[in-house]
Amino acid sequence: MGRIIVALDYESAEDANSLLAQLKGIPCYMKVGMQLFYAAGPSFVLKLKEQGYKVFLDLKMHDIPNTVKGGANSITKLGVDMFNVHAAGGKKMMEYALEGVDQAVTSSNEKPLVIGVTQLTSTNVTTLNEEIGIAGTVEDAVLHYAHLAKSAGLDGVVASPLEVTNIKDQIGTDFVTVTPGIRPQGSNIGDQSRVMTPKEAFNQGTDYIVIGRPITASDDPRKALENIIEELN
Numbered sequence: 001m002g003r004i005i006v007a008l009d010y011e012s013a014e015d016a017n018s019l020l021a022q023l024k025g026i027p028c029y030m031k032v033g034m035q036l037f038y039a040a041g042p043s044f045v046l047k048l049k050e051q052g053y054k055v056f057l058d059l060k061m062h063d064i065p066n067t068v069k070g071g072a073n074s075i076t077k078l079g080v081d082m083f084n085v086h087a088a089g090g091k092k093m094m095e096y097a098l099e100g101v102d103q104a105v106t107s108s109n110e111k112p113l114v115i116g117v118t119q120l121t122s123t124n125v126t127t128l129n130e131e132i133g134i135a136g137t138v139e140d141a142v143l144h145y146a147h148l149a150k151s152a153g154l155d156g157v158v159a160s161p162l163e164v165t166n167i168k169d170q171i172g173t174d175f176v177t178v179t180p181g182i183r184p185q186g187s188n189i190g191d192q193s194r195v196m197t198p199k200e201a202f203n204q205g206t207d208y209i210v211i212g213r214p215i216t217a218s219d220d221p222r223k224a225l226e227n228i229i230e231e232l233n
């Protein structure tokens with residue numbers, strides 16, 4: 001099941017390597033987010049690639065277009081398979097990200113999937129309306145950003161599984177959806193708001209699910225991942 005992305009949300013390379021050892025041989029993507037990247041840096045990403053992992057670099061870039069272009073250029077040179085930018089940065093920012101990618105693509109650096117973050121899966125309608133200042137439903141806000149990401153030329157979006165059917169219906173099945181907010185039955189929701197089980201998420205038609213704590217905080221991470229895969233089969 002190469003469509004499961006495990007979130008390596010750890011404070012050190014040692015901790016992340018310990019999980020990698022426990023999950024050895026199970027085909028899945030590895031996601032490096034800001035906690036691990038800021039601690040272990042690009043060299044950790046390069047080592048993951050050397051070991052043959054598919055890598056999603058989840059740094060959610062959001063800055064002026066020129067800065068994002070430079071960031072996207074540097075990320076592409078790391079050889080990652082997927083990275084993301086906030087769609088809230090606007091169409092021009094996303095277009096510049098793609099320019100940064102194009103300028104870094106060589107025969108040894110393949111083009112990564114570039115994915116736009118719509119609304120974080122921790123965001124509920126109250127946060128959206130009263131704190132972020134966007135009126136209406138979360139679903140509409142997600143769809144708005146998904147259309148914007150598509151118009152900028154991005155490959156897909158990060159959204160919750162709840163929005164996948166509408167995204168695929170409106171934008172097309174080949175527009176990639178990457179969905180965190182995954183909680184196997186009975187697991188702690190924590191700070192997430194818009195959640196589904198792994199099976200429900202794939203039933204909605206998502207391309208990739210992202211799972212962190214239900215695996216990493218488990219007493220037996222390998223068993224936790226194997227249980228998820230078994231449920232999906």
Ligand SMILES: O=c1ccn([C@@H]2O[C@H](COP(=O)(O)O)[C@@H](O)[C@H]2O)c(=O)[nH]1
Pocket residue numbers: 007009033058117119120121122158159180181182192210211212213214
């Ligand atoms: O909208 C988003 C975007 C990214 N994430 C990231 O996914 C994982 C989820 O971890 P869990 O422990 O399974 O909650 C985490 O790394 C987030 O930074 C997200 O949750 N929602």
